[in-house]
Amino acid sequence: MADDNSADVDLDLDLLRASARRFLAERGETQSVKELAAMDWTGLLVDEAMGGAGWCPVETCVIAEELGRARDGSSWFGTALAAAALGSAPDQVRQQWLPSLLTGTATAGCTFLGDCARVVRDDADIVIILGSNGIHLLEDLDPARFELDADLLDVNRPVCRIDLTEAPSVAIGSPERAAELSAVARLLVAADSIGAVSATLERLTAYLKERVAFGVPIASFQAVQHRLVDLLVFEVKARAVVMKAARAVASGYERGREKAPALAAVAHAFVAANGTAAVDDCMQLSGGIGFTWEYPLHHELRRVFTNGHLVGTARSSRALLAEACGW
Numbered sequence: 001m002a003d004d005n006s007a008d009v010d011l012d013l014d015l016l017r018a019s020a021r022r023f024l025a026e027r028g029e030t031q032s033v034k035e036l037a038a039m040d041w042t043g044l045l046v047d048e049a050m051g052g053a054g055w056c057p058v059e060t061c062v063i064a065e066e067l068g069r070a071r072d073g074s075s076w077f078g079t080a081l082a083a084a085a086l087g088s089a090p091d092q093v094r095q096q097w098l099p100s101l102l103t104g105t106a107t108a109g110c111t112f113l114g115d116c117a118r119v120v121r122d123d124a125d126i127v128i129i130l131g132s133n134g135i136h137l138l139e140d141l142d143p144a145r146f147e148l149d150a151d152l153l154d155v156n157r158p159v160c161r162i163d164l165t166e167a168p169s170v171a172i173g174s175p176e177r178a179a180e181l182s183a184v185a186r187l188l189v190a191a192d193s194i195g196a197v198s199a200t201l202e203r204l205t206a207y208l209k210e211r212v213a214f215g216v217p218i219a220s221f222q223a224v225q226h227r228l229v230d231l232l233v234f235e236v237k238a239r240a241v242v243m244k245a246a247r248a249v250a251s252g253y254e255r256g257r258e259k260a261p262a263l264a265a266v267a268h269a270f271v272a273a274n275g276t277a278a279v280d281d282c283m284q285l286s287g288g289i290g291f292t293w294e295y296p297l298h299h300e301l302r303r304v305f306t307n308g309h310l311v312g313t314a315r316s317s318r319a320l321l322a323e324a325c326g327w
Contacts, residue, residue, distance in 0.1 A: 017062050024070035033074045037104030041076065045084035045184065050094070051102050052083065057184055057249040061242055064188040068195030068307075071299055073156035075107040075121050077192070081185055082108030082128040085135045089172035093137060097126060110185060111162055118310060122146040122160045128172075129164065130182045135173030138164075154306040156299060180249065183264035185311050187246050190271040193307045194238050196300040197275055200282045201231050203296065207286060227285060234278050242267045262324040269317035272308040279304050 023039065024031065036042060044060040046052020053059075060080065067076060083101040086094045100106035106126070109119030113131035127138040145167065146160040173181075205228060208219035218224055245263035279301045283290035290297050308314065321327075 013058070013062055016059060017066060020063055020066040021069070024066055024072070031070075031072060031074060032104065033076055033079055033107050034104030036074060036076050037079075037102060042079050042083055042104060043102045045080060045181075046087055046098070046102065050087055050098060052087075055250065057187065058243065058246045060184070061187055061191040061246045064191035065195035065198070065239075068192030068303065069199040071156050071196070071199075071296070071303060075109065075124055077120055077185075077188060078109040078124060078128070079104070079107050081110040081181055081188075082126060084184070085110075085128045085130075085137075085173055085177070085181055088135070088174070088177050089137065089170075093170060093172055097137075100125075109162075111164075112182065112185075112311060113164070117162050117164055118149060118152075118159050119146075119162050120157045120159055120310070122148075122158065127162065129169060130178045130185065132175060132178070134171055134175045135178045135181065136169035137172045138167050138169045140168050152306040152309060153302040154299075156303065157306070159306055159310065179261055182311075183245070183249055183261045186264045186268035186317065187242055187249070189307045189311050190238070190242050190268045193271050193275040193304045194235065194242065196303050196307075197231075197238070197278050197282075198235055200279050200297055200300045201228075201235060204228075204231075204282045204285055207289075211287075224285065227281065231278055231281060234274060238267075238271050238275070241270055262321055265317040265321040265324065268312070269314045269321065272312075272317065273314035275304040276301065276308055 027035065033042065040053050041063050043052030044056045044063065046054075048054050064077070079101055083098060086098045086101065089098075097106065101108060107121075107124050109121065109124035109127040111117050111119050111127060111129055113129060119127055122143070124141065127141065129136040129138060145163045147163075149159045149161050152159045205219065208224060208228070209217050211218045219228070241263075245260060245267045248260040248263045279297070283297055283301065286297060289295060292298065
């Protein structure tokens with residue numbers, strides 16, 4: 001019976017993935033948060049009693065992967081996490097912001113305390129700050145606090161550094177809730193990178209099947225095939241480790257939810273450490289066309305590189321893992 005249930009869940013996720021991919025393919029890179037909210041994607045981490053879809057970290061990771069594959073340029077990432085964070089906010093604050101986030105009429109950014117204080121886009125209405133002292137809501141979004149991060153090259157999602165010095169904020173969540181949402185944030189960023197790698201690999205494989213050298217398709221060369229297999233193995237392993245961590249986050253404490261932060265750190269560290277190299281390998285296999293800045297592959301390379309620094313680095317996630325394991 002357990003196997004049947006597992007098969008049903010996998011089928012549901014496959015259907016969700018297929019419908020999300022079809023929806024995003026019809027809109028390209030122009031979708032807005034309001035369009036994504038109409039699909040209930042901004043409420044995937046919000047209790048049904050508050051107007052959301054329920055606590056669905058696994059499904060949210062599937063959506064994040066498809067958005068990464070489509071090179072989404074919206075503020076969905078911060079908006080979905082902020083909606084989840086507002087679930088524990090005081091009634092007045094929650095009623096002020098949560099309905100508009102769920103409908104996409106307002107957007108949000110999400111950042112971590114410390115040297116990773118970055119947000120995707122500077123047009124957010126609010127910013128959620130996740131830290132060891134809990135979750136804080138920043139409503140005073142003075143443009144002077146934002147500075148475009150020139151080191152991160154994602155042109156689809158402008159990333160800004162935000163100055164949190166003496167920023168007036170409202171406490172809306174406990175340290176435990178902040179840790180839980182931090183784990184989810186790392187998983188969503190990792191899933192986004194997997195989507196970008198998957199799109200790159202799919203396009204590369206089709207290209208190598210059509211590109212002819214010495215009278216045969218390049219994909220027929222054994223050395224090329226080995227490299228393609230290595231890339232596919234990375235994609236499958238990365239997706240498996242992210243989904244395992246997402247299921248741990250989704251489960252109750254009696255089923256090992258306390259392991260979720262460590263598993264999320266493993267997933268993020270693995271993808272952050274290897275994702276950029278995987279796309280760079282695709283660039284090498286694409287030959288001269290891979291080095292064209294306007295080519296989609298370059299946008300995916302920039303996206304994966306940005307993801308590797310957006311909510312911390314592979315090194316910082318390894319440090320979290322060591323701390324969680326008592327090493």
